[in-house]
Amino acid sequence: xxxxxxxxxxxxxxxVAFNKRLLARIVSSDPFxxxxxxxxxxxxxxxxxxDALIQKAPFSRxxxxxxxxxxxRDRYTVGLFTLCTGYTYSENEAQAAAANLLLxxxxxxxxxxxxxxxxxxxxxxxxxxxxxxxxxxxxxADALRLLGLNGLLNALTExxxxxxxxxxxxxxxxxxxxxxxxxxxxxxxxxxxYTALMKGLESAxxxxxxxxxxxxxxxxxxxxxxxxxxxxxxxxxVAAAKAPAAS
Numbered sequence: 001x002x003x004x005x006x007x008x009x010x011x012x013x014x015x016v017a018f019n020k021r022l023l024a025r026i027v028s029s030d031p032f033x034x035x036x037x038x039x040x041x042x043x044x045x046x047x048x049x050x051d052a053l054i055q056k057a058p059f060s061r062x063x064x065x066x067x068x069x070x071x072x073r074d075r076y077t078v079g080l081f082t083l084c085t086g087y088t089y090s091e092n093e094a095q096a097a098a099a100n101l102l103l104x105x106x107x108x109x110x111x112x113x114x115x116x117x118x119x120x121x122x123x124x125x126x127x128x129x130x131x132x133x134x135x136x137x138x139x140x141a142d143a144l145r146l147l148g149l150n151g152l153l154n155a156l157t158e159x160x161x162x163x164x165x166x167x168x169x170x171x172x173x174x175x176x177x178x179x180x181x182x183x184x185x186x187x188x189x190x191x192x193x194y195t196a197l198m199k200g201l202e203s204a205x206x207x208x209x210x211x212x213x214x215x216x217x218x219x220x221x222x223x224x225x226x227x228x229x230x231x232x233x234x235x236x237x238v239a240a241a242k243a244p245a246a247s
Contacts, residue, residue, distance in 0.1 A: 002202045002218055003225040007191050008071040009232050011064050012054050015187065017193070018228050019047040025220030026201070026212040036200045043197045046190035053183040065188045069163040073127065074116040076156035079150065080110035087147055098143035105133065105140045117188075120181070127160040143170065 007015055023044055083108065087099030109115060109130045115123060131153060134140045144150050167237065201221065205214040 002198060002205070003222045003229065004195075004198055005229050006071075007194050008187065010069060010228070012050070012067075012183065012187070014052045014228075015190065016047060016054055018224070019043065019050075019190065021224045022197075022221055025054055025224060026136075026197075026217055028217070030213070033204065036197075036204055039197045039200045041194070043193040045072065046186055046193050050183065050186045050190060053186065059228070066163070066166050067184045069159060069166055070120070070184065070188070070237075073123075073156065073159040073163055076113045076152060076159055077115050077127065080152055080156060081106065083147070083149060083152070095147060098146045102134070102140060102147070105137065106130065107131075111215075120163075120184075124160060124164050124167075127156065130159070131157050140195045171204065 007018065010018060026040060026061060031037065084099045084102045085209075087095050088103070090096045090099065109126050115126055115130075118126060134144060134153060136231075198221075201214070201217065205218050208214055210218075
């Protein structure tokens with residue numbers, strides 16, 4: 001089984017280091033199949049682009065924060081669409097009707113994929129308008145309450161506001177330059193490239209019955225990923241321990 005992580009949980013330099021370690025493990029004396037080779041090339045290209053931009057350190061911490069805020073916003077956006085879709089299958093007719101109503105209300109904003117891949121300014125505005133419309137229409141507000149989705153909508157609002165605040169708080173010239181935003185966009189594209197590469201690797205492994213070179217590659221990738229996953233788990237544990245206890 002192939003072990004994976006959410007690469008957007010990594011800081012900029014950590015993401016590049018992780019990607020480079022993976023690239024060092026994904027090697028073969030024979031040519032890879034064309035689709036896998038293309039996915040590998042895309043992943044390598046994004047990694048090299050990130051590495052070059054991270055050398056311009058003054059904005060690295062800013063982009064760490066910005067991409068983390070973007071990832072959280074994406075999580076809640078996908079969660080809202082996914083939960084609404086899931087409730088359409090509910091055996092409770094009122095819940096199913098409420099979910100279908102919400103999905104109709106969300107249609108003007110496109111799919112979750114379209115929202116989470118839009119450029120930053122457009123995504124921020126779309127989410128703000130989406131939240132406003134869901135709350136302004138009494139029938140949609142009732143549907144949100146019935147399905148218990150107000151908490152998620154509040155979290156999405158907060159994440160979107162945090163993202164806007166980060167963008168508007170930039171004062172350093174380099175942070176306001178194109179490289180800062182380019183790095184955040186590369187982080188997003190690199191995360192997609194990682195997902196595509198892992199899917200390709202897993203597919204090749206199962207198709208060949210775990211034959212070489214896939215057996216060795218999967219073992220090497222899992223070793224690297226498990227080490228990084230442990231680091232992320234420790235970080236979350238420390239953050240949780242430092243968080244104030246709920247009153």
